[in-house]
Amino acid sequence: MVGAGLAGALLATLLARRGWQVDVYEKRGDPRIQGFQGGRSINLALAERGLHALRLAGGDDEVMAQAVMMRGRMVHFLDGRTDLQRYGRDDSEVIWSVHRGELNVILLDIAQQAGARLHFHRGLASVDFDRRSVAFEDDRDGSLHESAFESLVGADGAGSALRSAMNAVSELGERTDFLGHSYKELEIPPTSDGGFSIEPNALHIWPRGRYMCIALPNDERTFTVTLFLPNEGDPAAGVPGFDTVRNGEQARALFERDFADALPLIPRLEHDFEHNPKGLLATLYLDRWHLDDRAVLLGDAAHAMVPFHGQGMNCAFEDCVALAEHLDSGADRAAAFAAFQAQRLPDSRAIQAMALENYLEMRDRVDNDDYLLQRALELRLAQRHPDRFMPRYAMVTFHRMPYSVAFERGNRQRELLVELTRDHASIDTLDWDAVDAAVRERLSPLPADA
Template sequence: MQTPKKIAIVGSGLVGTLLGIYLKKRGHTVHIYDRSPDIRKINFSGRSINLVLSDRGVKALSDVGLQKEVLGIGIPVEKRAIHVGENTVNEQFYGKDGEVIYSLSRGLLNKKMVDLAEKAGVEFFFEEKVWDVDLTTATISIGETERGEWFTKDYDLTFGADGAFSRIRHRMQRQSMFNYSQEFLEIGYKELHIPANADGSHKLDKNSLHIWPRGKFMLMALANLDGTFTCTLFMPHDGENSFESLQSKEQLVDFFAQYFPDTKEVIPNLVEDFFKNPTSYLVTMKCFPWTFSDKVALIGDACHAIVPFYGHGMNAGFEDITVLNNMIEKYGDDWANLLNDYENSRKPNTDAIAELSYRNFMEMSSKTADEKFLLQKKIEKWFSDKHPDKWMPLYSRVTFSLQPYSEALAIGDFQNKIMEDVLRIENIQENWNSEEVESLILEKLKTAN
């Protein structure tokens, strides 16, 4: 057991609440601050992307006995359902039999996590705006406005879990040798909604991630427990086929009739949802260092916000907590070295998942409807099934294993080069599962050893 500390966590999101549970179980006094109202008392909708929970996130939950609680509000998703035409749906299973990710409503999960943290003994302070932190003392400053009167609260250690536009990180950015970058995608997103059938059942297969890939834009849908689906339309902000180009009801209806005709019956409130819900932005944010001495540390999106196309924002944040917990086991009360090792071990891996997430938009929006890409996936699955000790597809490495993201990315790039050679074989469409292909892959793999 560590020597008990008084710890502040800024941000009551998913990472902040789970971190609070971990630290409380270590015997610390934990206070969580959030400038927003208690999420359990508000209607959470209009600008969300459903979350997917995979092995890394499940591990972080199971290590504190919360796996059953959270999986109980999730829906297992075993495959992609690619809507390539009005009446054509191709299915791509994610992994081997039994390997699934879980679709979770962000609002429902966040409410559950706050409940679980309170049950563990964490104390929450909602509608409290933290504007600053003293890096040398961990003291936080709270006030109604940024330029108004502040009052301070003293802590032994403060964590910034307050998202991509973190106030705690903002304070750290004002020190020398702090590197920071943010890059907005030209793609934005808008939430839409598929209601349940009259009997409460789902209008589409609930165990699939539904994707309508259309090149530079796409529609995506994930199921909720109540029979509904949360849909997300990803599009450029401006230009042809963009949010800017859809200004009227007629333009919107014509656009969906042309590109998503099979959604007409399942999205009855398209016009209302589209013009009511905001258009949101997507940003990748990187920074370093994440910590200051033994007093202040960043975690989750506050230090590595990523775009959502691999479904690993929450999983990467939860894995931060797993790594931090491992460092606590290793170092005990030596918080300075503990935090130093935490940031140095995580930084290469969060950079890697940021790269993978960025690439996956191209895969989901374009390649999932490409015959060459589909053939590559078929060959990879065939070879992996024959030689599971020699080949694990990149998606499985990222989603169904705990291998460091940076290693998964490097191996994935190597495997992709092999597949480029395989796809150049003459008549590969007919001979994709031949001895020739198997021998070539085995030979190429030897160069990695």
């Protein structure tokens, strides 16, 4: 296995417990010794799909002990008002903010306890697929270490070295769509008495149309703040971009204008802006994820997505469960890898599309009157027709319905919501007999397991 990040460590556990001989190679050092050095966002949103995988691996209790509940989106309006928009019906339908580094450490411990062998400072250097031999380079001294393999699993992220090696042997149909927006991470520290500076049980959003700021809580009482801007602004429309906001002084001016209530909470704004790297946002598509029985990709290595639905990790964990189950089926590895791809590729395309859509919703619609009206009707229909209507966010986040099914049903439901609320300012003026009839006519019953 190439990559000892979240997906690699989880899959190593699931396979080792099934009796597979698993060796995991990671280009970085052991984070349990030298600390987490991932270079990526320290916050992740854990939902039911990810929790299910953690339960199977036996890591859910330890992870949840460090997670912070998020009940919904706390929308911060330009005039200073705030509004909590719940994700679900009540506290039984929430998501959890988890620390990437802490989660990685827990999963590495579990993988090692399950019998997986972990090798650090081993970056993939080359693969001879004909000889089934792989070489890894020690980043400390440049030495090479060769190993034989039966099958390789690529869990080494969006910049996957294994994917590049596979692509050199057989075209995978790789293409990357860049969003045209990037991000910078900042931090809200604890209060002087060690508490949270703002409401801890929410994902905070400052939507500003074509750009936005968000903040997720950490268990050490900090918030990770992420500023999303276009790469190129539109000064005539008052839209900033990273081409116009280039240093700490310009970042402070932007916050004074557009995120005034957040500014006092970020004392190191200038420092963080100038010293934290700018992150790119892109979607990776592949037509093929495997090379017969010799190699297979999963997680970001196969289908990296933008982070706006909070499903990247959850989707990768679901990949791990699916691959382990296909390997359990008794089929040979080539057939198992092919079946895994056939199952998961349509679902990955669906959540990639929903993640892109959610960016538009978060930055531009959560404070929109039409959106709020449709959201109110959505919640009412879920109460009136629980066998036929479920908000798409709930299908994706609180259940394990295939992403592709949630995507298709969600699109049909959205069309219905738009039609039913057209020319209405409140759901109180709706003809409920006509509404109920439309739901029964247009929406088939939900799958039994939902």
